[in-house]
Amino acid sequence: MSTYCQDHMEKFKLYCSFHACPCCEKCCSDKHKECRDMKPLSDVVAQVKSSAWVQxxxxxxxxxxxxxxxxxxxxxxxxxxxxxxxxxxxxxxxxxxxxxxxxxxxxxxxxxxxxxxxxxxxxxxxxxxxxxxxxxxxxxxxxxxxxxxxxxxxxxxxxxxxxxxxxxxxxxxxxxxxxxxxxxxxxxxxxxxxxxxxxxxxxxxVKSFGDIHIHTRPSPLQVNAGREDQAQFLVPTYPGFDLIKPSMLRTLSIPDDKKCIHIGACRILPDSTYLILNNQDKKSQLWLFNNDGTFKKEVIGKLPGSSTDTCFVRNNTVAVTLGSANQIVLVDIEKKKVIKKIKISHDCYGVASDGQILVISSSEKSTIVNLDDIKRGTKDTKGTVKLINLKQTDNAMAKNEKDKQKNNSTHDTT
Structure with missing residues (x-):
């Protein structure tokens, strides 16, 4: 409960919303020099005893x-x-x-x-x-x-x-x-x-009278361990978009022989390198840039069809959509080669992954692909997938929104 910074032995005067912690003035130039949302600590802790956070x-x-x-x-x-x-x-x-x-x-x-x-x-x-x-x-x-x-x-x-x-x-x-x-x-x-x-x-x-086994099964106990976002209640409401002030962090240097480009997607990988999808003249390329923005290597020189999007999957693998070819390819960045092709039933425009599944979208449908099933398949895999009709989903969401508005019109809410 000390009100002084243990690193600099100065009184806390500021609050970092990003790290949810108080700071002294020296902390701003030390551990929090990249943090943008710094607030006066007096404004943050004002009336904290009567706040909902206490309750x-x-x-x-x-x-x-x-x-x-x-x-x-x-x-x-x-x-x-x-x-x-x-x-x-x-x-x-x-x-x-x-x-x-x-x-x-x-x-x-x-x-x-x-x-x-x-x-x-x-x-x-x-x-x-x-x-x-x-x-x-x-x-x-x-x-x-x-x-x-x-x-x-x-x-x-x-x-x-x-x-x-x-x-x-x-x-x-x-x-x-x-x-x-x-x-x-x-x-x-x-x-x-x-x-x-x-x-x-x-x-x-017969060398043993029997064996003693410990059979383990999930506990039926259900307990409430509390919220995981408790520290965030100290932070005031985030500012609107009109108050956010973006700043330039990095500029990528394109080599002279690669000036004619059409960037379809840019992704920051877990090792802080940059992956650029270049879609030019009906051929697609993947380029990798270092953290400082310098060109590192060409991952793939030519992909079949017109690519529209890419995402990081896991390990050294990224996924690239091939648009109207109705196909996704998985690329190993280190080995610089296509390691898997996935065919689906619709156009492939956008793609996202959490490391366990791939979600591929078109204008009307989305497809969910289980990566573990793909891993056990052959090189050209037609996955057993789940299709989502986006129009039906939008209609259902619109209906739910109308129901909410109807309820709000008949009941007072606080």
Whole structure:
């Protein structure tokens, strides 16, 4: 709130309408030497406390305060929502883990039961066979003992009868052993567990239980952040055209070999260079001039047809209309060549661009061309465009104006 200039340490006496700031006398020859609309500061701040600006600023402060309160309330609700979402996510993870545990516990129980059942079957079969073999082995042992006693004490007849019986029993035992060897009873039955491939794949390939994503969407919060032109309310009403005093800023120097010209358009480019459209003898040229007004280069020496207007598009690109040829060309200033041709359905007289679209006008129609669509097209592009009938637009505007006048005649306005 200091009333002194921090750069020159002098009291503010003037006001620059262009920069919307107070100035001291030295500022006029320093930072504001190009500014034309300088006013006495006393005239600007007179009765400022009772001006509408105070009421507007008071309203802006209230709006901004309410906006902060709404945003804080909204963010607090979002914090609680995030906590609830975290609890839900934990519950979902735990539910999935419990489901997996229940499934694997069930599968584990089933495979263990199957293991016990098959082991019991194998053990029972082997124990039964083992019992039979032990009984037959005991029988052979008894025969061997009887054979030893018989050879010592039996008569010749007893010996003959006994040998017959022993031979018969031994033959049966040998046949039994041969049958065992040829059968399946002596094959090795080994217990082995084979884990399902899907279970193996879980261990091998599953590296994460899941992912945590933060899904972003536009905020539904609508707040009033105040006006963007608050500083301008300090400036009095702009003067009328009769009070504006133009002054010469720059003169372009045309080379001697280019004196015969017909200027169709002149544009100041973002780098402060000047672009001249020369339309002479049914051929058009683009010339570029430096900031000091000296000739820099010829961008295009000859364009087809009669050009009527040009405008800056973006980067190093400008658009040039080709009149009755119903065509617009995009020219790269640095490369000095036509990079795109756009055909439309009517004459091309005026052209303007905001870097995103082209607006091409004739006496009755205007065409809007999306530059992004043109960028994806071929060199000769017939754009999908939107046509505006200017006569219909003028009729609609005239009708609206009549309605306004009719309303003004029946109602008092302040």
């Amino acid at each position: 507007l600023l008071d309203k802006d402060l209230k709006d901004v305060k309410e906006s902060f309160e709404e945003i804080i309330k909204y963010l607090k609700s979002r914090v609680n929502t995030c906590k609830f979402q975290k609890i839900q996510a934990f519950a979902k993870i735990q539910y999935m883990k419990n489901s997996i545990d229940e499934l694997f516990n069930k599968l584990e129980k089933e495979i263990k039961y199957d293991l016990e059942y098959k082991h019991s079957e194998l053990e029972s079969e082997m124990n039964t066979l083992l019992l039979q073999l032990e009984q037959r082995a005991n029988q052979i042992n008894q025969l061997q003992s009887d054979f030893s006693q018989m050879t010592q004490h039996a008569t010749e007849l007893q010996m003959y009868v006994g040998l017959k019986e022993i031979e018969k029993t031994t033959s049966k035992a040998a046949q039994y052993i041969d049958d065992l060897k040829r059968g399946d009873n002596l094959k090795e039955n080994n217990l082995q567990v084979i884990i399902t491939p899907s279970v193996h794949s879980i261990v091998k390939y």
